[in-house]
Amino acid sequence: xxFIADTVLAEPFAVLDLGAAPQGFRGRIRGLRAFASGGxxxxxxxxxxxxxxxxxxxxxxxxxxxxxxxxxxxxRVDSATIALRRREAxxxxxxxx
Amino acid sequence: MxxxxxxxxxxxxxxxxxxxxxKTALFNTLTGSRQRVxxxxxxxxxxxxxxxxxxxxxxxxxLDLPGTYSLRARSPDxxxxxxxxxxxxxxxxxxxxxxxxxxxxNLRLGLRLILELKQAGRPLLVALxxxxxxxxxxxxxxxxxxxxxLGLPVVTTVAxxxxxxxxxxxxxxxxAPAAEAEAAWSAPDAxxxxxxxxxxxxxxxxxxxxxxxxxxxxxxLDAVLLHPVAGLVILLAVLFLMFQAVFAWAQPAMDLIxxxxxxxxAAVGALLPEEGAAGLLRSFLQDGLIAGVGSVLVFLPQILVxxxxxxxxxxxxxxxxxxxxxxxxxxxxxxxxxxxxxLLSSFACAIPGIMSTRVIDSxxxxxxxxxxxxxxxxxxxxxxYTLIIGAFVPDRPVGEGAWSWVGLQGLVMFGLYAAGILxxxxxxxxxxxxxxxxxxxxxxxxxxxxYKLPRLRNLGLGLWQRAKAFLRRAGTIILxxxxxxxxxxxxxxxxxxxxxxxxxxxxxxSIGQAVEPLLxxxxxxxQIGVAxxxxxxxxxxxxxxxxTVYAVQDAxxxxxxxxxxLAGRWSLATALAFFxxxxxxxxxxxxxxxxxxxxxxxxxxWFSFGYMLALAYLAALATYQGARALGLG
Ligand SMILES: Nc1nc2c(ncn2[C@@H]2O[C@H](COP(=O)(O)OP(=O)(O)O)[C@@H](O)[C@H]2O)c(=O)[nH]1
Ligand SMILES: [Mg+2]
Numbered sequence: 018x019x020f021i022a023d024t025v026l027a028e029p030f031a032v033l034d035l036g037a038a039p040q041g042f043r044g045r046i047r048g049l050r051a052f053a054s055g056g057x058x059x060x061x062x063x064x065x066x067x068x069x070x071x072x073x074x075x076x077x078x079x080x081x082x083x084x085x086x087x088x089x090x091x092x093r094v095d096s097a098t099i100a101l102r103r104r105e106a107x108x109x110x111x112x113x114x
Numbered sequence: 115m116x117x118x119x120x121x122x123x124x125x126x127x128x129x130x131x132x133x134x135x136x137k138t139a140l141f142n143t144l145t146g147s148r149q150r151v152x153x154x155x156x157x158x159x160x161x162x163x164x165x166x167x168x169x170x171x172x173x174x175x176x177l178d179l180p181g182t183y184s185l186r187a188r189s190p191d192x193x194x195x196x197x198x199x200x201x202x203x204x205x206x207x208x209x210x211x212x213x214x215x216x217x218x219x220n221l222r223l224g225l226r227l228i229l230e231l232k233q234a235g236r237p238l239l240v241a242l243x244x245x246x247x248x249x250x251x252x253x254x255x256x257x258x259x260x261x262x263x264l265g266l267p268v269v270t271t272v273a274x275x276x277x278x279x280x281x282x283x284x285x286x287x288x289x290a291p292a293a294e295a296e297a298a299w300s301a302p303d304a305x306x307x308x309x310x311x312x313x314x315x316x317x318x319x320x321x322x323x324x325x326x327x328x329x330x331x332x333x334x335l336d337a338v339l340l341h342p343v344a345g346l347v348i349l350l351a352v353l354f355l356m357f358q359a360v361f362a363w364a365q366p367a368m369d370l371i372x373x374x375x376x377x378x379x380a381a382v383g384a385l386l387p388e389e390g391a392a393g394l395l396r397s398f399l400q401d402g403l404i405a406g407v408g409s410v411l412v413f414l415p416q417i418l419v420x421x422x423x424x425x426x427x428x429x430x431x432x433x434x435x436x437x438x439x440x441x442x443x444x445x446x447x448x449x450x451x452x453x454x455x456x457l458l459s460s461f462a463c464a465i466p467g468i469m470s471t472r473v474i475d476s477x478x479x480x481x482x483x484x485x486x487x488x489x490x491x492x493x494x495x496x497x498x499y500t501l502i503i504g505a506f507v508p509d510r511p512v513g514e515g516a517w518s519w520v521g522l523q524g525l526v527m528f529g530l531y532a533a534g535i536l537x538x539x540x541x542x543x544x545x546x547x548x549x550x551x552x553x554x555x556x557x558x559x560x561x562x563x564x565y566k567l568p569r570l571r572n573l574g575l576g577l578w579q580r581a582k583a584f585l586r587r588a589g590t591i592i593l594x595x596x597x598x599x600x601x602x603x604x605x606x607x608x609x610x611x612x613x614x615x616x617x618x619x620x621x622x623x624s625i626g627q628a629v630e631p632l633l634x635x636x637x638x639x640x641q642i643g644v645a646x647x648x649x650x651x652x653x654x655x656x657x658x659x660x661x662t663v664y665a666v667q668d669a670x671x672x673x674x675x676x677x678x679x680l681a682g683r684w685s686l687a688t689a690l691a692f693f694x695x696x697x698x699x700x701x702x703x704x705x706x707x708x709x710x711x712x713x714x715x716x717x718x719x720w721f722s723f724g725y726m727l728a729l730a731y732l733a734a735l736a737t738y739q740g741a742r743a744l745g746l747g
Binding site: 054055056057060062063065069070073075080083086088089094097098099100105 | 183184186219220221222223226303304307308311312315324327328336340341342343346434437438439441442443451476478553554555556557558559560561562563
């Protein structure tokens with residue numbers, strides 16, 4: 018198990034996944050817990066999230082959500098705004114600030 | 115390589131960067147109208163190349179590469195960017211210099227890409243673009259420090275301002291001839307990406323001071339435009355406005371073009387006698403050439419209005435929002451949220467639409483979009499719809515009072531567009547169920563850029579490119595088809611003392627007669643059969659062909675009165691069946707050949723041809739028989 022997952026397990030209560038966050042949520046990324054999704058292997062999803070700036074320590078804010086199933090969501094990650102679905106956002110572990 | 119040859123030959127520069135960082139704006143400002151759009155050999159990724167003279171007198175050849183977040187290419191677009199950057203693209207010499215364009219207001223992801231490019235060992239120059247916006251928002255960047263930390267030359271640019279590229283031009287002139295370094299790059303793994311982003315963040319912390327993180331205008335606009343309910347309503351309203359505009363705004367220019375060609379035809383007609391060989395030439399010039407070209411060119415204004423909207427929305431930054439709003443709805447049909455932009459472009463023409471599916475990473479999702487893109491109502495259908503609507507739908511408001519601004523004709527047009535959209539969504543749903551059962555759509559991930567005021571110059575250049583492409587098409591495929599149809603419908607000439615209309619002696623008549631039994635159940639007569647054949651080359655040709663067929667049949671009648679001619683000859687049921695046919699029929703050879711190229715084989719091309727033809731026939735059959743049953747026959 019990776020270093021990040023260990024840190025996450027050490028503080029289970031402060032951390033939630035971004036896919037479950039309500040609109041207006043603000044937090045800091047604690048780690049990525051990628052899984053296979055949408056035909057992508059876990060490792061590939063992790064790299065795509067990293068390329069869009071979802072890196073440990075970055076500040077996030079859930080700005081907007083869609084009408085149907087509150088999906089997709091628009092996330093502010095530092096200076097960029099990224100749209101993604103809640104399903105994939107669940108791979109991003111965050112702690113509220 | 116010796117210094118002499120480097121000094122003499124053109125300097126090759128490529129622009130790399132994230133999507134929306136201003137590469138195209140920079141490209142336009144630097145090259146002006148000296149640009150050429152072609153394809154990379156073997157792939158259909160658009161290759162935008164231009165040239166300019168640097169202040170130092172050096173000729174520079176500039177390449178605008180597709181935007182990317184990483185060299186770890188996943189879509190065909192990104193593969194081209196990677197291969198050009200690494201000097202591995204067939205037919206493209208390795209660039210002497212890569213200009214990495216980065217958005218100064220959103221440096222984080224751009225900086226990571228720059229670090230990755232630096233690892234690849236190519237000669238780099240960093241252009242901090244949108245510096246005007248950064249300054250306006252009080253974002254302070256220590257450029258010298260950034261350059262020192264990166265170990266790369268850094269300049270600031272304002273791509274949309276004429277003087278905004280001076281520093282970049284000076285840096286290009288100062289560029290020492292690049293040593294031929296071997297590009298060494300391997301795809302970074304997750305740990306590598308993390309490390310690069312951490313380093314980028316460290317550099318950012320040292321050189322950038324951001325007082326206010328979010329653009330206030332974007333925040334306020336998004337509160338409305340991305341609102342779950344209001345956002346969708348506004349999106350619909352924008353699309354509706356777009357279609358009304360296509361009809362209303364283009365009309366004066368269309369009347370002008372139409373009148374011009376009629377006058378030209380009459381002038382040529384007056385010069386030549388009606389009999390003998392000169393009569394054949396007269397008929398060719400007047401009915402074949404001038405009427406044919408005119409009947410296609412007249413739709414240029416509508417196509418430009420449509421592209422104007424698409425370009426405006428794209429430059430404004432709304433297209434990505436539209437994809438966000440539509441993601442769930444598209445997802446319900448088994449389409450990727452990113453398919454929205456290709457499908458919207460297909461309203462103009464399926465060819466750029468199909469080509470822009472390259473932004474979709476997964477092959478399956480891409481294929482689903484490619485298969486249904488031709489169902490979107492492309493601008494080549496507008497001429498046909500316009501003609502039939504003009505002939506069969508009264509030009510009056512839908513209702514009184516509040517509804518008096520909505521025209522009935524516009525409403526029918528909207529309905530036809532809606533039919534195209536619904537059938538595209540429906541078919542992709544069917545394909546997903548039948549062809550790719552249980553295989554999920556790839557994740558939707560898209561950056562939403564800050565809103566920008568669209569620039570006249572970019573719009574102008576974009577429109578000019580679209581107009582050029584359309585005119586080239588009108589001048590080649592469409593014109594040659596017009597000549598063929600004129601030939602078929604004028605030769606052989608009627609014998610001396612013939613009693614029947616001239617066209618009944620022609621080849622066209624024989625062809626029309628031959629296919630008529632097949633078309634009778636869907637309410638088409640032989641004239642429609644004749645018009646559909648050249649309509650395969652390009653949909654809009656059918657209008658000119660109908661004009662030719664009917665004009666040659668009644669030489670007295672002018673093609674401008676074609677609508678009236680049709681209203682007199684077709685039943686309403688036939689007109690409705692014709693609409694139904696046109697919503698579905700695979701009537702565009704160019705689209706089919708693009709499908710073949712983009713899917714890498716004949717299989718999917720024949721598949722789309724077959725399914726669209728079957729749909730067209732069935733829809734026309736149901737419409738015609740249904741309308742007759744209702745007493746409209
Ligand atoms: N104010 C300002 N706007 C810019 C600048 N560069 C680009 N833009 C705008 O940013 C938007 C995206 O630019 P574009 O060239 O299409 O980005 P690309 O995706 O990298 O090709 C357009 O609306 C441009 O007009 C700049 O330096 N200043
Ligand atoms: Mg561009």
